[in-house]
Amino acid sequence: xxxxxxxxxxxxxxxxxxxxxxxxxxxxxxxxxxxxxxxxxxxxxxxxxxxxxxxxxxxxxxxxxxxxxxxxxxxxxxxxxxxxxxxxxxxxxxxxxxxxxxxxxxxxxxxxxxxxxxxxxxxxxxxxxxxxxxxxxxxxxxxxxxxxxxxxxxxxxxxxxxxxxxxxxxxxxxxxxxxxxxxxxxxxxxxxxxxxxxxxxxxxxxxxxxxxxxxxxxxxxxxxxxxxxxxxxxxxxxxxxxxxxxxxxxxxxxxxxxxxxxxxxxxxxxxxxxxxxxxxxxxxxxxxx
Amino acid sequence: xxxxxxxxxxxxxxxxxxxxxxxxxxxxxxxxxxxxxxxxxxxxxxxxxxxxxxxxxxxxxxxxxxxxxxxxxxxxxxxxxxxxxxxxxxxxxxxxxxxxxxxxxxxxxxxxxxxxxxxxxxxxxxxxxxxxxxxxxxxxxxxxxxxxxxxxxxxxxxxxxxxxxxxxxxxxxxxxxxxxxxxxxxxxxxxxxxxxxxxxxxxxxxxxxxxxxxxxxxxxxxxxxxxxxxxxxxxxxxxxxxxxxxxxxxxxxxxxxxxxxxxxxxxxxxxxxxxxxxxxxxxxx
Numbered sequence: 001x002x003x004x005x006x007x008x009x010x011x012x013x014x015x016x017x018x019x020x021x022x023x024x025x026x027x028x029x030x031x032x033x034x035x036x037x038x039x040x041x042x043x044x045x046x047x048x049x050x051x052x053x054x055x056x057x058x059x060x061x062x063x064x065x066x067x068x069x070x071x072x073x074x075x076x077x078x079x080x081x082x083x084x085x086x087x088x089x090x091x092x093x094x095x096x097x098x099x100x101x102x103x104x105x106x107x108x109x110x111x112x113x114x115x116x117x118x119x120x121x122x123x124x125x126x127x128x129x130x131x132x133x134x135x136x137x138x139x140x141x142x143x144x145x146x147x148x149x150x151x152x153x154x155x156x157x158x159x160x161x162x163x164x165x166x167x168x169x170x171x172x173x174x175x176x177x178x179x180x181x182x183x184x185x186x187x188x189x190x191x192x193x194x195x196x197x198x199x200x201x202x203x204x205x206x207x208x209x210x211x212x213x214x215x216x217x218x219x220x221x222x223x224x225x226x227x228x229x230x231x232x233x234x235x236x237x238x239x240x241x242x243x244x245x246x247x248x249x250x251x252x253x254x255x256x257x258x259x260x261x262x263x264x265x266x267x268x269x270x271x272x273x274x275x276x277x278x279x280x281x282x283x284x285x286x287x288x289x
Numbered sequence: 290x291x292x293x294x295x296x297x298x299x300x301x302x303x304x305x306x307x308x309x310x311x312x313x314x315x316x317x318x319x320x321x322x323x324x325x326x327x328x329x330x331x332x333x334x335x336x337x338x339x340x341x342x343x344x345x346x347x348x349x350x351x352x353x354x355x356x357x358x359x360x361x362x363x364x365x366x367x368x369x370x371x372x373x374x375x376x377x378x379x380x381x382x383x384x385x386x387x388x389x390x391x392x393x394x395x396x397x398x399x400x401x402x403x404x405x406x407x408x409x410x411x412x413x414x415x416x417x418x419x420x421x422x423x424x425x426x427x428x429x430x431x432x433x434x435x436x437x438x439x440x441x442x443x444x445x446x447x448x449x450x451x452x453x454x455x456x457x458x459x460x461x462x463x464x465x466x467x468x469x470x471x472x473x474x475x476x477x478x479x480x481x482x483x484x485x486x487x488x489x490x491x492x493x494x495x496x497x498x499x500x501x502x503x504x505x506x507x508x509x510x511x512x513x514x515x516x517x518x519x520x521x522x523x524x525x526x527x528x529x530x531x532x533x534x535x536x537x538x539x540x541x542x543x544x545x546x547x548x549x550x551x552x553x554x555x556x557x558x559x560x561x562x563x564x565x566x567x568x569x570x571x572x573x574x
Contacts, residue, residue: 025420028423095304132321181293240412
C-alpha cells in the first residue's frame with residue numbers, strides 16, 4: 001500500500017467515529033426535538049405540523065415569564081461572577097508570589113470536582129432555619145428567632161454564582177498569566193493612573209478570557225437545574241424545571257421540546273451576540289481551555 | 290517590585306482580606322457538608338450533638354450508615370459502571386478526534402471543528418431531552434415497522450451512557466488534541482526512516498507520548514460523569530446513578546446526615562482522582 005492510500009484509509013477510519021458521534025448524538029437528536037416541537041397534537045396518534053406549540057408558549061405568561069426570569073437572573077449571575085472572579089484571577093496570575101500562585105490556583109480547582117448537589121447541600125445546611133448561619137445570628141443577638149435564608153431569589157443568585165464562579169476564574173487566570181508586567185509598567189510610566197491602565201491595558205488583554213468565562217458561566221447558569229430547585233424551593237421558577245415538568249411529570253413532549261428549543265435558541269443568541277460584540281470566536285475562547 | 294500589585298499598604302491589606310473572604314466562601318459549604326456526616330443527630334443541622342461514625346458504619350435504622358445502605362451502595366456502583374464505560378468510550382473517540390483534527394486536512398474542517406465544540410455550549414438538560422426524543426423516535430419506528438421493542442433505547446443506563454458520552458467526548462478530544470499539538474513530528478519521521486512500519490510508530494512512539502493526556506482525559510471524564518445530573522436526570526430508568534438517588538432522597542425523604550457521609554466520601558474520592566490526574570499530566574510534561 002502506498003502512503004497516499006494509507007493516509008486516505010486512516011482519514012476514513014478516524015472520520016467514522018467522529019461522524020457517528022456528531023451525527024447520531026448531537027445533530028440528529030437536536031433536529032429530533034426541533035421536529036417534535038413543530039408537531040401539534042390534534043388527537044391520539046394524530047399530528048399536524050405548525051408553530052402551535054410556540055404560540056401556546058407565548059399565550060401562557062407563566063412560561064415566558066419563567067424564561068425571562070431565568071435569562072435575567074443568569075445575566076446577573078454572569079456579571080457578579082465576573083466582578084467577583086476578576087480580582088481573584090488577577091491576584092493569582094499577577095499579584096501572588098510565584099510560590100503561592102500554584103497553591104491558590106489548585107485551591108480554586110478543587111471545588112470544581114465536587115458535584116453541584118453536594119455544594120447546594122452544603123448551602124442548605126448553612127442557610128436553613130436550623131442552620132449554622134441562623135444559629136450564629138441568634139447567638140450574636142442579631143435576631144430574636146430563627147431566620148430562614150433559603151427559598152428566595154437572592155439565595156438562588158448567590159448559590160449560582162458559587163457554583164459557576166470557578167469557571168470564570170480558570171480561563172481568566174490562564175489569559176492574565178500570559179500578560180507581561182512590563183505592559184502595566186509602560187502604561188504607568190506614560191502617565192496613566194492605575195484605573196486607566198486597568199481599563200485600557202489589562203481589560204483588553206484579558207478579553208478572550210473574559211468572553212470565554214462569561215459564555216461558560218452564562219450557559220451553566222441558564223442550564224442549571226439543581227441549584228435553583230434546591231435553594232429556591234417550589235417557587236424557584238427556573239426554565240429547566242419547566243422543561244423537566246413537561247417531559248417527565250406531564251409527559252407533554254411537544255411542549256417540552258418547544259421549551260427546549262427556546263432555551264437553546266435563547267442561549268445560542270446570547271453567546272453569539274457576546275462573541276460578535278467582542279470580536280471573538282468559539283474556537284478562540286471556549287476551546288482554548 | 291511587583292508593578293501589578295496595589296502600591297499602598299492599605300489597598301494591599303484590603304485586597305488580601307478579599308482573597309481570604311473569597312476562599313472562606315468557597316470552602317464553607319463543602320466543609321459544612323462534610324462535617325455534618327460526623328454529627329450524632331438525625332438531622333444535618335444545628336445543634337451539634339457530638340462526634341460519631343454511625344453515619345458511615347451503623348447497621349440499623351434510623352441511623353443507617355452509608356456502608357450498610359443498600360440503595361446508596363447500589364447507586365454508587367451504578368455510577369462507577371456508567372463512569373468507566375463512558376470514560377473509555379469518550380477517551381477512545383477523543384483520541385481519534387485528536388488525530389483527525391491535528392493530523393488531517395479535509396474539506397469543511399473549520400466547520401466540523403466548531404461542530405465538535407458545540408456540545409460544550411448546549412445545556413445538559415437539552416442534551417438529555419434531545420437524546421431521549423431521538424432514541425424514542427427510533428424505538429417507536431422499530432416497534433411499528435418490525436414489531437419488537439428495542440428496550441435499550443428506552444430510558445435506562447444505555448441512554449445515560451450515550452447522553453454523557455455525547456458531551457464528554459468534546460472535553461476528552463480537546464485535552465488529547467492539546468498534547469498531540471505539542472508532539473514533534475520529526476520523531477515519527479525518524480522512526481519511519483529507520484524502517485518502522487506506521488502501526489509500529491503509532492504503538493511505540495506516538496501513543497506512549499499521548500498516554501498521559503489519554504489517562505488524564507479518562508479521569509476527567511470519569512469525574513464529570515460521576516457528578517453529572519442534568520443530562521442523566523432526563524435519561525435515567527429504574528437503575529439510578531448516585532446523583533439521582535441523592536437528589537431523590539433530598540427532595541422526597543428530606544436530607545439526613547447519611548447524605549453528608551456520601552458527600553464526604555465523594556469529596557475525598559474526587560480530590561484523590563483530581564490529584565492523580567494532575568500528577569499524570571505533570572509527569573507527561
